[in-house]
Amino acid sequence: MKKNLSLMGLIFLSLVVQTTVLAELPHQLAKPDLLLILIVYFGLYSSPLAGAMLAFLSGYMMDIFSGSIFGIHTFSKTAIFFLTIIIKDRFYVESHLFQAGTIFSLSIIEGFIIISILGLVGPIENLLPSFFMFIIPKSLITGLVGPFFIALIRYVSLLPQGEPIK
């Protein structure tokens, strides 16, 4: 319970940093998606039920601060969580390089999920250029920052057992 509350606090903190400090950086600069890294962390190191609930909560909070269709991030972040579980069960995930690659790929996949949902509810021709202009640089920076962020969370021992759950 205490552990999950700490992780909820971490979600909250990441969201505040993402909507304030990171958002203040110049527009042209790609910014890491801290919540996505957190969700990958939940997928790697927490139990399926607790992790799914935390991923759902992260997406929900992101939806509250974001415009447009409500639930889009709730869905995409939860889907990313379950994809991480699938990856975790098949690969060795402790390598930083692998984590970076996984986070990069999942960020791209999240972009596809979002654009697919938007495509189901309306025209998306305005958004397609954004995919290449913003999502790929954002995924790259998220992938680069991800392993350090994950290592930092493990270092401060939010999850003392810290071992991947099979």
Next chain:
Amino acid sequence: MVEKELSIFKRYRIPFFAVIFLTTALLSISSRINNVERLAFIDWLFLEITFPFQKAVTYSTEALSDLFDSYVLLVNLKRENVTLKRTVAKLREENNFLREKAIASERLRNLLRFSKKIPGTMLPVQIIGIDPSSWFRTIVIDKGTKHGVNRGMAVVSPEGIVGHVLQASPHCAKVLLITDFNSSIDAIIQRGRARGLVEGNGENLCRLKFAPRMHDIQLGDRVVTSGLGGRYPKGLVIGKISKIKKKSYGLFQQAEIIPSVNFAKLEEVFVITETHPMDIP
């Protein structure tokens, strides 16, 4: 028997959780899809809880940045620069208003009389948060329903139009920027008076659509609000034409607009809390 059932559940628990959570998320999308502007109690609660933290972090970041800029780098130049920028912005807005007024007066001769400069009461607000996703363009401001800010109100800055209030809780509100692809504004080209619809393109640009082909639109033309729809007062600057897409067929032409507001540098904006429609005969 019970052990067998438990073992089946344990084996399929991840697909089971995946179905439950993803279905809930999809239901959430489907329940809100036709009512984007509705603010549920839980959303309202989260916004209200997060708002003081966002405000504190924003102010601290700004204070630190100001301290560094003002005292370490350029002591007086920064302050002077800020004052000059404000003056330039004010003069630019005044200049635009006069230009718009002159054009309208000339076109309508003596039939049209403007009574007020910008019709309405303006409330200054501070930006405390920016959309965390890369897809949508919204900001969070530090005033809400308790200060008179309500859904649908126009948000402007001295440089031009910013957007409109999408959702409001008692102490903060979410503003949909004109660059968001969900935003659309009825607009006029200031020089040629061609009408069209300005939509956001999801990046930092807008797009002019449904402008009749026969109208003359040129690069650098200023685009202003038409005042139709009642959300935005007439004559507020949206931006300048930067690219024209005119095909050899069809009824309409399209154009790309660079917004006059630099959204990356926005700090303080105004919410028009009370509007008085202009008296156009």
